[in-house]
Amino acid sequence: MQMDVRLPDEMLRCTQAFRAWYDLKNQRRRLAWQHALGSATLRAKFGAKTYDLQTNTLQAVLLLSFQSEGESLDFSTLKERLNVPVEQMKPLLHSLSCGKYKVLRKSPASDKIKETDSFAVHTGFSCPQRVIRIPMATIEESHNPNRVEEDRSIAIEAAIVRIMKARKVLTHQQLTSEVLSQLAFFRPSPKVVKQRIHALIDREYLERDENPNQYKYLA
Numbered sequence: 342m343q344m345d346v347r348l349p350d351e352m353l354r355c356t357q358a359f360r361a362w363y364d365l366k367n368q369r370r371r372l373a374w375q376h377a378l379g380s381a382t383l384r385a386k387f388g389a390k391t392y393d394l395q396t397n398t399l400q401a402v403l404l405l406s407f408q409s410e411g412e413s414l415d416f417s418t419l420k421e422r423l424n425v426p427v428e429q430m431k432p433l434l435h436s437l438s439c440g441k442y443k444v445l446r447k448s449p450a451s452d453k454i455k456e457t458d459s460f461a462v463h464t465g466f467s468c469p470q471r472v473i474r475i476p477m478a479t480i481e482e483s484h485n486p487n488r489v490e491e492d493r494s495i496a497i498e499a500a501i502v503r504i505m506k507a508r509k510v511l512t513h514q515q516l517t518s519e520v521l522s523q524l525a526f527f528r529p530s531p532k533v534v535k536q537r538i539h540a541l542i543d544r545e546y547l548e549r550d551e552n553p554n555q556y557k558y559l560a
Contacts, residue, residue, distance in 0.1 A: 344376055348402060352401075395472065403419060493533075494533075505546075
């Protein structure tokens with residue numbers, strides 16, 4: 342799903358630098374960011390302990406909206422800062438304040454997100470694991486199924502191109518395994534991965550090697 346997410350300055354500088362490089366190298370291709378499909382790792386300190394929070398891009402953007410431990414932000418302020426629709430904000434905030442890992446504190450406390458709620462960093466958060474993956478399973482419930490499938494196809498193709506650009510030549514099995522590893526957050530089937538490989542061959546991003554079970558990247 343295409344969303345015009347308002348990124349924090351740290352992320353915005355990175356995307357602008359990458360876009361400038363990409364446009365220089367790929368003048369006939371258009372770069373489009375799919376923030377709803379991205380992932381990030383945030384280094385966060387709660388008390389004396391430091392954690393690596395593995396999140397999706399939207400969760401990371403939301404967490405970076407809090408500039409200090411004591412800052413409290415209401416639903417409408419966060420929505421405005423992220424430029425994300427209400428139907429996306431609710432599951433997003435739920436995952437961070439009502440899920441298994443409550444890294445945000447919600448006021449008033451409840452299991453449901455309301456547009457009158459306020460949020461702050463949960464300074465008392467503690468977990469025995471240092472690396473924490475914060476799930477976002479509920480966000481897809483608000484997506485149109487056709488858009489979910491379309492977004493996943495884009496994510497699969499992006500992973501294939503990224504892998505092949507780095508590796509240049511891979512067998513079908515090697516490429517499929519790497520794609521499945523990178524996209525573990527929604528686990529595409531090998532059959533769908535194969536379909537996206539064929540689509541990229543048709544669009545001349547890849548080609549078959551002399552070995553029909555092997556692919557080459559086309560710059």
